[in-house]
Amino acid sequence: MENFYCEKCKRITETAVKKVQEAYPVKNENVVIESDVRYCAVCGEALWDNALDEANLIRAYDKFKEQKGLLSxxxxxxxxxxxxxxxxxxxxxxxxxxxxxxxxxxxxxxxxxxxxxxxxxxxxxxxxxxxxxxxxxxxxxxxxxxxxxxxxxxxxx
Ligand SMILES: [Zn+2]
Incomplete structure (x- = not known):
């Protein structure tokens, strides 16, 4: 488990990553992917995680390319x-x-x-x-x- 600062708890807390269905806008279209989101294990607030977000974005782009029949x-x-x-x-x-x-x-x-x-x-x-x-x-x-x-x-x- 990784520890992150939680804005709501106002301290560093333990966190967990969950899979969530999310729509990402790609070229004016919404691409739904299963994204990884980090949550505070204490209060349940969703926390910003740059590395996870970048990986989610790449997943959305790959899915878009797959849907359009473009090379990955x-x-x-x-x-x-x-x-x-x-x-x-x-x-x-x-x-x-x-x-x-x-x-x-x-x-x-x-x-x-x-x-x-x-x-x-x-x-x-x-x-x-x-x-x-x-x-x-x-x-x-x-x-x-x-x-x-x-x-x-x-x-x-
Ligand atoms: Zn919290």
Whole structure:
């Protein structure tokens, strides 16, 4: 059990975490999730817990993506890791802003067009095509690295 300061009891008390059905607003829609809420074990008052709230928010975003048929943060990461790419290199190949992939992998919601693009690049042939198209923007060292990755992929396919 963790101890928190309770505003109502005006002292540090023992607390407990309970599961509560809660609606979170995501992109003008309400997403109902089972969220974790901390309560004062003495008076029953709900207490603010930043870490729990952040985890609840990520859960709401993931549920929203699932409902909309969008890739989850983990699925986006898996596609990037499949090609052993850094977030910024992955962004270059997709033609999106450098921080965009970082945000998606941290839970932000991608729009449908970008979701489609990430699904397409999961196909090695499309990956190669985008790599050839965007070579100008990639340094020689990274080009060699990507050529190697492509060779590896072709061997395993
Ligand atoms: Zn209390």
């Amino acid at each position: 943060s983990d699925q986006i990461k898996q596609t990037r890791k499949k090609y052993a790419l850094s977030q910024s290199m992955f962004a270059k190949l997709l033609g999106v802003g450098e921080k965009t992939i970082t945000r998606y992998e941290n839970g932000a919601i991608q729009d449908k067009a970008q979701d489609n693009l990430i699904r397409l690049i999961d196909n090695a042939k499309i990956f190669e095509k985008l790599f050839r198209l965007n070579q100008k923007e990639i340094g020689p060292k990274e080009i060699r690295k990507l050529e190697n990755i492509l060779l590896q992929i072709k061997k395993t396919v």
